[in-house]
Amino acid sequence: MLVGVAIIDEGVNFLDERLKSCNSYEEVDICLEKDDFIIPNENYLKAHGTNVASVIHYIEPKCKLISIRLKSKQRINVGLLIQALLYCAEREDIRIINISLGFLYDIFPSDLSSACDICVLNGKIIVASAHPSNEKLCFPAAFENVYGVGTGLLHSPFDFTYLGDGYINILARGIHQRIISENGEYTIRGGTSYATASFTGILSKILIHFTFMDRHELREELRRLSIKSLSMHYPFSCDQHRNAFNFKLPDSGNLLVFPIDDLNVVDLFTHQRVKMIMSYPTDPNNHLSNIGRKSGKRVIQGLISVKLFDTVDTLVIGNYFKNHYLTNIYFGYQLISFFLKYNKKIVAVDPFICDLLNTNFELIRNLKSKLESINN
Structure with a gap:
């Protein structure tokens, strides 16, 4: 049976070469403004939705893709999303609703919650992107009846991690995706938008084989198919315990501290056994780099080399x-x-990092040196 997947975004270019083999698709516009209007640079705006659609199609080419284009003279807003959800709720051929976008709120918007409730009552499965930041919840991903998707370190787009209840329920492949940028050129990017699309494709594949699976049965199937992976998100709960977290430096050894923007690490810049301070490989924070240099310590940009061990033995x-x-x-x-592979000492000055080392030691130790891109 054909599984209908609604892609709520700013449109999909179905003439894109990655979607030429898509035999079943449809385009619908959702607009709150009364007057008809023309949107300039449509392909530019459609780039994100087209990339999302291509990921879904790559994983499950047999599903029907229904582009629900949010059309507005201004920025996309919650009202448009609510209208799109209510439209999807009434269509019998839509089973999955992919929302690779979201809105950050301290308190959830009740109208958006109600629209999601209506969709779920009508048998729809909503899959929505969490935000990389943990400063505020991202909606609709944070609603209990929505699969909130984050990015995990997964090497295959066909794999995922089921986390259960909470803000982020699913980790999927969202890093190192080969997509088309807004200027029409191929590039490598990542993000929860594409992790969400990956999981939507996986759900489509499951539901094609198990058409009448209910929500409880689907959750059990997700638990069965889930594999372990490393999250690219810092959990909300750990922020509350960071200041109270106690750690102990070893009595001997030369220290490398990373990253340069964690205040728990910054406090160690002047420690006599700190020999190196490491910034990120991308977009290093010059302000903190200067603070590190003023401490008289060597500040280096992020790199991995055995030559580090000529100077330091503890991370x-x-x-x-x-x-x-x-x-x-x-x-x-x-x-x-x-550092684990070379049996060097590691001290975590953060509760989440400490927990990662305790619960995912082998997974981190066996991490591949790089991830291959998906050529879809």
Whole structure:
């Protein structure tokens, strides 16, 4: 049976070469303004939705893609999304609603919650992107009846991690995706938008084979198919315990501290056994680099080399998730993995990093040196 997937975005270019083999698709416009109007640079605006659609189609080419284009003279807003959800709720051929976008709120918008409730009551499965930042919740991903998707370190777009209840329920492949940029050229990017699309494709594949699976049965199937992976997100709960977290430096050894923007690490800049301070490989923070240099310590940009061990033998590592570049977060994992492989000492000055080392030791230790891009 054909599974209908609604892609709520700013449109999809179905003439894109990655979607030429898509035999079943439809385009619908959702607009709150009364007057008809022309949107300039439509392909530019459609780039994101087209990339999302191409990921879904790559994973499950048999599903029907329904582009629900949010059309507005101004920025996309919650009202448009609500209208799109209510439209999807009434269509019997739509089973999955992909929302690779979201809105940050301290208190959730009740109208948006109600629209999601109506969709779920009508048998729809909503899949929405979480935000890389943990400063505020991202909606609709944070609603209980929505699958909130984050980015995990997964090597295959066909794999995912089921986390269960909470803000982020699913980790999927969102890093190192080969997409088309707004200027029409291929590039490598990542983000929760593409992780969401990956999981939507996986759901489509499951539902094609198990058409009448209910929500409970689907959750059990997700648990069965889930594999372990490393999250690219810092959890909300750890922020509350950071200041009270106690750590102990070893009595001997030369220290490398990373990252340069974690205040728990900054406090160690002047420690006599700190020999190196490491910034991120991408977009290093010059202000903190200057603070590090004033301490008289050597500040280096993020790199991995055995020559590090000529100077240091212990990694002191803090929260490298504060910088939202996925390449920088991935580098943090790589750095830990590198020290583990050479049996060097590691001291975590952050509760989440400490928990990662305790619960995912082998997963981090065996981390590959790089991730291959998806050529879809």
